[in-house]
Amino acid sequence: MDEKTLLKRILTVQDSMFRLAKRLLTSTEEAEDAVQEVITKLWVNISEMATITNIEGYTMTMTKNYCLDRLKSKQASQLRLAHYHHDKANTSLDKQIDARDAVSKLMVFMEDLSKQQQLVLQLRDIEQYDFKTIAQITKLSEGAVRVALSRARKKIKAQLIKAHNHGIETGS
Amino acid sequence: MELKQVHKYLDLYFEGQATIEQEAILMDYFTQPVIDVKLAQFKPYFEAITGERKETYNGQLPVKPSSKNNWRRAVAIAAVAVFGFFITQINDTQVIQPTTEELVFEEFKAHMYFVSQKLNKGHEGLAHMETFNQTANKFIKTD
Numbered sequence: 001m002d003e004k005t006l007l008k009r010i011l012t013v014q015d016s017m018f019r020l021a022k023r024l025l026t027s028t029e030e031a032e033d034a035v036q037e038v039i040t041k042l043w044v045n046i047s048e049m050a051t052i053t054n055i056e057g058y059t060m061t062m063t064k065n066y067c068l069d070r071l072k073s074k075q076a077s078q079l080r081l082a083h084y085h086h087d088k089a090n091t092s093l094d095k096q097i098d099a100r101d102a103v104s105k106l107m108v109f110m111e112d113l114s115k116q117q118q119l120v121l122q123l124r125d126i127e128q129y130d131f132k133t134i135a136q137i138t139k140l141s142e143g144a145v146r147v148a149l150s151r152a153r154k155k156i157k158a159q160l161i162k163a164h165n166h167g168i169e170t171g172s
Numbered sequence: 173m174e175l176k177q178v179h180k181y182l183d184l185y186f187e188g189q190a191t192i193e194q195e196a197i198l199m200d201y202f203t204q205p206v207i208d209v210k211l212a213q214f215k216p217y218f219e220a221i222t223g224e225r226k227e228t229y230n231g232q233l234p235v236k237p238s239s240k241n242n243w244r245r246a247v248a249i250a251a252v253a254v255f256g257f258f259i260t261q262i263n264d265t266q267v268i269q270p271t272t273e274e275l276v277f278e279e280f281k282a283h284m285y286f287v288s289q290k291l292n293k294g295h296e297g298l299a300h301m302e303t304f305n306q307t308a309n310k311f312i313k314t315d
Contacts, residue, residue, distance in 0.1 A: 003236050010233070018229035032231035038233045043308030044243075046309050105220040128192055156217060157186050164213035 001049040009055045010017045010039055016056075016127050017063045024067040024115065026107065034070065038062045060127075060137045064119065071115070109156050117152035124149055175208055180279070 014035060021031035041062065042049065052058045106126075110118050116138070123134045135142045181198050184190035192199070201207065202218035272280070 014229045014233065017229070018231070019224065019227055022227075032229070035229055035231060036234050040300045043234060043236050045315070046236070105216070107226045109217055109220060125195070128195070128225050130192060150186070153186045153188060157214075160217055162211050 003046070004015075006042065006049060006055075008101060009059070010042065013056045013059050014039070017059060019126055020060060020063050020122055021067050023107075023110075023118055023126075024064070025070060030070065034063060034066050038066055039056070054133070057133050057136045060123070063141075068115070073128055109159060112156060113152050117148050117155070119143055119153045120148040121156075124139060156170065178211065182211070284293075 017035050017038060018031055021034040022028060025031050025034060028031070038059065042059065049055065110121065113121065119138060120134060121142075123129050123137060131142045131145050134140075134145045138145060140148070178198065178201050181190055181194045185198055199218055199222060202211070203216050203222050207215060209287060
C-alpha cells in the first residue's frame, strides 16, 4: 500500500475512530491520544497493510482494542472515574445543554450499558455499520452482535419510557 | 411518513432487527421539529444520535513519520546495546569461574610474555651494536 492510499483511508475513518474512542474512554483528550496512537501504528506497519482488505474495519478493531487496553490499565481507570464524576455533575445541573462538552447527551442514555453494549450500539447507531462489519470489529458472531444490540436498545427504551412517565406523572 | 410504519420500524429497531435503511427512516422522522405525541419520548435519544454523528476528530493527525528510519535505527541501537550488555554479562560470569585448564594456560601465557620481554630487551641491545658497527665502518677503512 502506498502512502497516499493509506492517508485517504485514514481521513475517511478518523472521525469514526475518534467517536468510538470517546465513547469507550469518555474523555476527549484520551480519545485524541488513542486516535493518534493507532494512526502512528498504521504508518509504522504500512508495508503489512496491503494484505488487509477492509482497512476501515481493521482500523476500528485496532482502536477498540487500544481503548479496551487503556481501560484495563490502572491509570486509565482512575481517569475514567474522574471524568465520570465530572460528567455526572454536569448532567444533573442541566441535561439539555452542552452536547459538545466532555460528555455527550448520548452518554446519559448509555450510562447503564456494558462496554460491549456501548460498543455495538456505537458501531450501529452512530457509524451505521452492517452486522458483518460490526462482527468483524468486535470479534463476536453476527448473532451475538444482534443480541447485544437488542439488549442495549431495550435498556435505552425502558429508560426513555421511565423518564417520560416521570415527566407527566400519570399517577399510576 | 405513515405513522403506522414508524411504529413498525421502531419495534424492529428495539428488537435489533431493523435494516440500516429502516433505521435511517426513523432518524429522519425523529429529527423533524414536530412528531406524534405518543412517540415524543423517543425523540431525545434519536436527536442525541444525530448530534453524535456530527462529531469530528480535531486532534493532530500523525503523518508518515519521517523519523521512521530514525525510529528503526533507535530500535536497532537499543537491540545492539542490550545484546552487547548480555554478551558482557555472559563473559563476566565465565571469567568468574575459570577452569583449571584456563588457569594453566593463563600462567603459561604470563611466562611466555616474560620470556618475550627479555628477548626484546636483548634484541634492542643488538640494535645498538648494529649502529656501532655502521659508525665504526665510516672511520675504519678495512680496504
